[in-house]
Amino acid sequence: MAKDKTKSLFGTDDIEDVSNVSGRIVRVALDTGADSLFDYVVPEFLGTAGAGQRVQVPFGRANKLKQAFVVQVIDDPEEIEKCRRFKLKSAKAILDEQPLLDEELIKLAQWISQYYVCPLGQVFSAMVPGAVKRDVGVKKQSIVYLKPDAESLLETLSSKKQKTLVEILQQASAVDMDSGIEKSALLESAGCTEGPLKQLVRKEIVKIEKKQVLHALPVVPNGLATEAKEVVLNDDQQKALDFVTKEINQKDFGVSLLHGVTDSGKTEVYIRAIETAIEMGKRAVILLPEIALTAQTVQRFSSRFENVAILHSQLSGPQRNAQWQSIKNNRADVVIGARSAIFAPVSDLGLIVIDEEHEGSYKQDTVPRYHGRDVAIKRASLAGAHCILGSATPSLETLYNCKIKKHYTLLQLPKRVMDLPMPEMKLVDMTCAFADTEHKGVHLISPQLREHLSKVLERKEQAILLLNRRGYSNFVYCPSCRHSLTCRNCDVTLTFHKKPQLENRKETILGRHMVGGYAICHYCLSKTLVPKQCPLCSKNMTMIGLGSQRLEEELARKLPRARVRRIDSDAMAGQDYYDVLRDFSNQKIDILAGTQMLAKGLHFPNVTLVGIISADTALFLPDFRSNERTFQLISQVAGRAGRSEKKGTVYVQTFFPQHPAIEYALRNDFKSFIEKELEHRQACCLPPFYRMAIVAMRDGKFDRLTAAAEQMRLRLESIISAENLEITLRGPLEPAIGRIQRQHRLQFILQGKSAVCLQKLFERFRGMAPLRPAVQTQVDIDPIGVL
Ligand code: ADP
Ligand code: ZN
Ligand code: ZN
Numbered sequence: 204m205a206k207d208k209t210k211s212l213f214g215t216d217d218i219e220d221v222s223n224v225s226g227r228i229v230r231v232a233l234d235t236g237a238d239s240l241f242d243y244v245v246p247e248f249l250g251t252a253g254a255g256q257r258v259q260v261p262f263g264r265a266n267k268l269k270q271a272f273v274v275q276v277i278d279d280p281e282e283i284e285k286c287r288r289f290k291l292k293s294a295k296a297i298l299d300e301q302p303l304l305d306e307e308l309i310k311l312a313q314w315i316s317q318y319y320v321c322p323l324g325q326v327f328s329a330m331v332p333g334a335v336k337r338d339v340g341v342k343k344q345s346i347v348y349l350k351p352d353a354e355s356l357l358e359t360l361s362s363k364k365q366k367t368l369v370e371i372l373q374q375a376s377a378v379d380m381d382s383g384i385e386k387s388a389l390l391e392s393a394g395c396t397e398g399p400l401k402q403l404v405r406k407e408i409v410k411i412e413k414k415q416v417l418h419a420l421p422v423v424p425n426g427l428a429t430e431a432k433e434v435v436l437n438d439d440q441q442k443a444l445d446f447v448t449k450e451i452n453q454k455d456f457g458v459s460l461l462h463g464v465t466d467s468g469k470t471e472v473y474i475r476a477i478e479t480a481i482e483m484g485k486r487a488v489i490l491l492p493e494i495a496l497t498a499q500t501v502q503r504f505s506s507r508f509e510n511v512a513i514l515h516s517q518l519s520g521p522q523r524n525a526q527w528q529s530i531k532n533n534r535a536d537v538v539i540g541a542r543s544a545i546f547a548p549v550s551d552l553g554l555i556v557i558d559e560e561h562e563g564s565y566k567q568d569t570v571p572r573y574h575g576r577d578v579a580i581k582r583a584s585l586a587g588a589h590c591i592l593g594s595a596t597p598s599l600e601t602l603y604n605c606k607i608k609k610h611y612t613l614l615q616l617p618k619r620v621m622d623l624p625m626p627e628m629k630l631v632d633m634t635c636a637f638a639d640t641e642h643k644g645v646h647l648i649s650p651q652l653r654e655h656l657s658k659v660l661e662r663k664e665q666a667i668l669l670l671n672r673r674g675y676s677n678f679v680y681c682p683s684c685r686h687s688l689t690c691r692n693c694d695v696t697l698t699f700h701k702k703p704q705l706e707n708r709k710e711t712i713l714g715r716h717m718v719g720g721y722a723i724c725h726y727c728l729s730k731t732l733v734p735k736q737c738p739l740c741s742k743n744m745t746m747i748g749l750g751s752q753r754l755e756e757e758l759a760r761k762l763p764r765a766r767v768r769r770i771d772s773d774a775m776a777g778q779d780y781y782d783v784l785r786d787f788s789n790q791k792i793d794i795l796a797g798t799q800m801l802a803k804g805l806h807f808p809n810v811t812l813v814g815i816i817s818a819d820t821a822l823f824l825p826d827f828r829s830n831e832r833t834f835q836l837i838s839q840v841a842g843r844a845g846r847s848e849k850k851g852t853v854y855v856q857t858f859f860p861q862h863p864a865i866e867y868a869l870r871n872d873f874k875s876f877i878e879k880e881l882e883h884r885q886a887c888c889l890p891p892f893y894r895m896a897i898v899a900m901r902d903g904k905f906d907r908l909t910a911a912a913e914q915m916r917l918r919l920e921s922i923i924s925a926e927n928l929e930i931t932l933r934g935p936l937e938p939a940i941g942r943i944q945r946q947h948r949l950q951f952i953l954q955g956k957s958a959v960c961l962q963k964l965f966e967r968f969r970g971m972a973p974l975r976p977a978v979q980t981q982v983d984i985d986p987i988g989v990l
Contacts, residue, residue, distance in 0.1 A: 231271035232324035255302025258294040272327040320982040321571035330546040340521025346383035353408040364399035443614040461593040463616025485553025492562035514540035542575035552586040560592035603891035626851030666812040668796040681737035770797035826988040830864040837868035901946040902978040929956035
């Protein structure tokens, strides 16, 4: 049973004696990092607080006032009696008139807390936007109303100003009986000061009420081209829709994977499915990866549905609060948003759609480290709703679930709508691209790509260039014989890591000579020392990486007349981003260059060329998902080209043309890629066959960290053997980046035969006393990478 830990932890001397305070006893969760719940009395004079409401409570030895979410009201007499004996502290205030979270969301929070090994208070905290908790954007306004029984008094009015005021109010109430007018607006239109109004109040002809009004700008971007045409679904779309409609009708939980190549009409299916749900009196949530990608999509949905709410990170506080409140008050039938919109307080949920379900950005990288897709599936199951996962390149996890889980169904849209051809894919081998050029230096744009770019410009068409500069991307390579270091256990190329003491280096550039270090295999995690000279031909090995602004500079040099804009998620706030997209769609920009945020969701019919500057950047992250990401990236970007009758071409620049992920992506052969990749994952006991968890520890002092890690290892091992769990424990291992911000890092990788056995492990773990020495420790369940 949860008890007031403040007492057991801090002694009893400073606890006010409230044993005779009468009131409800509530069990609350605090956002302090404490992994237990606490009981408080809510004194009667404060009113009643129920589950999902926040209360203010004194916490800890100093009785600091903190906000806490009520998880449940204790109403079992026996338990109340037990609680009373603990001399509970009493809450100081009730912070919400209405619960912020309903029963379903509280259940979801409890699941997240348990599954993702995160204190419940922190989950609650993440579920409700800060702007809502602080009630941002709410202003007090004075509204003037005409009293209904004031008619008889009107004749007594002598003042002209007073008469004018009354006339204006009469006009307003003729439209709507209980409509009032905001005070300053009323005075302005009557052209008078407050004096006459005060007189009217005194005569009881009008009344003034204070009202809380939420002020926020609308959130739907405008000015982007959208098509309003009615489309007739093709057979594949219709089949998919029929299935989903049946599921929604049955009000049973189920998941369908809508696997359709880019431009196969997935979004159209989502829209129809949402219409079905609304017709049945249900509501829908649609999640999209990073909202910045979705200006067009947001607009497309907004034009198709009347009551849409939008939640994403670019909203201002008041906007977010207003959107959230409109959902809470059942004024939105459709909620569109990024990852955290899965916590929107929607009632009567009938359908959840996760677009681009394979996207890594659905995983939150701070506490609680949940995966938006998996939480969505859980929420759908709690609500008895249907969940559609859509993608052109579904994740291995979802494909695997379709094979092994009964409630998963695979729906396919194999063709582009209106039989648009897939774009032509061209491979550029960057190792020979510059063989006959005189300038040695750094080139990001091959002669082939450059030539095609100038043709596109001549034809007044447009191009998108993709430079993926996220993460770091150094791999080791011999420029003369093309040898690259490979793992002795697995058939993968190793990634170069500098030794920690050599870490203060400049921005990595192409062709720098190495100074020593080691290479890591991202499948089996084995390390190899890197030779300075190529083991095959004895020439110096080099490291390859990319800088981002170089691309812009190079374009200016090579295509001086092109109008180029760079777009990347860090550098660009919402409105700027919309502006650039608008300019691009109005053809005021010829070449749009940017990070992978350009790879998704955009639709520009005049784009006939897409260039992937380096297809290799994701490939050589020391991570087991990097092949999958590379394949996804190339396919997604390719989908941006040729979305109209004009034929599209895609250039894929790579130093590793024979790499399977690149070969399969160029051939557009998803099936073979998946088969091969699954084989590999199974052989290495990796997801989706195994479930993974990472326990990451960090500390400024390396000795303390290793001592703590040793304690951790002993504890994890003892639980695994005591419970007889099918889990492989590896570590402590130094992660790819051994030190971040002066914090040394070590991690354990756990591979479990099932989610259940990992769950058991962490449940036991949480019940035990804290480890000594204490260092910062994080648990990441189903990590998207092992960096
Ligand atoms: P996806 O989400 O798979 O990329 P969309 O649903 O966005 O595909 O469809 C791509 C384009 O084709 C959109 O402009 C859409 O309006 C149009 N479209 C979708 N389905 C059809 C159809 N059955 N017939 C004609 N056009 C369609
Ligand atoms: Zn060599
Ligand atoms: Zn290996």
